[in-house]
Amino acid sequence: MAAHARTELSDGAPHVLVVDDDRRLRELLARYLAEQGFRVTAAASAAEARAKAQSLVFDAMVLDVMMPGEDGFAYARSVRETSRVPILMLTARSNPNDRVMGLEIGADDYLPKPFEPRELTLRLTNIINRASGPRRDTGTGDVVTFGPFSYRIERGELRREDEMIRITEREREILTILAGAHGANVEREALAGAGGLAAERTIDVQINRLRRKTEVDPANPTFLQTVRGVGYRLAVD
Structure with a gap:
């Protein structure tokens, strides 16, 4: 062929x-x-x-x-x-x-x-x-900020002040869901997406990668917080 x-x-x-x-x-x-x-x-x-x-x-x-x-x-x-x-x-x-x-x-x-x-x-x-695919604005603002970081939901852009932070498509999808919740808890199933990535360990891998890019101490996160028995939340400003 x-x-x-x-x-x-x-x-x-x-x-x-x-x-x-x-x-x-x-x-x-x-x-x-x-x-x-x-x-x-x-x-x-x-x-x-x-x-x-x-x-x-x-x-x-x-x-x-x-x-x-x-x-x-x-x-x-x-x-x-x-x-x-x-x-x-x-x-x-x-x-x-x-x-x-x-x-x-x-x-x-x-x-x-x-x-x-x-x-x-x-x-x-x-x-x-x-x-x-188009990324939706969640209705309460296109930009979500947490600490020195800003995330533009419509564009899927993560910045630390003026510096663009490189993230993968899976990290972008997860961050869009968390940012769209505006500080509310997000269940693990919602972060698994439609691509068959429901295994808990793979979600943890993606969250840990995001923490390494956004946290001073990834082991003790300030922004990407674990909610025991539920999932995760993004502590937005």
Whole structure:
């Protein structure tokens, strides 16, 4: 199969990069996603993916973890140095620590093999929508402040005074929900989102990453507070 698998696609069809060293699975994924309305480019390695990313713009990446040479974790880490493109990681590993590692690196979702193709499509659509969909103003102001930080809900921008703080799409989604609550408690289920990230530990990973970016002492947070038995709250001004 050619690297680009296409059906009758609209000009606005999301362009997905599929990276997997397993030729059979790579071609099956490319064919299936094309049938679901995606524009697909496939790569057999991180090096090939990097070369294609230099000349093409992608709306998301489906990235296998276990690849010879540069593995999926290493490639995802390098992507996150310059890009916020949504990343869905695939792996045959069952160790939950691998999932946590992927999320710590900046992946937006994580799907273990084997998986149902329909679930892949739903998860991929969710992370693309989170990255590109309009962000709503919650009605009581576009900017929420806490300490030296300000968060512009409509734009998803976090600043410390005049400095822009880099956050991932998952961190942005969680911060938007917390900021929109304007100091009220937010249940863990509400922070899990629609992308299958309901596992409590993955939510903790995202919160801890945000704390490292906003707290003087992440172990004793002032702003991103834990509400025992409920979830979290953002202590806004």
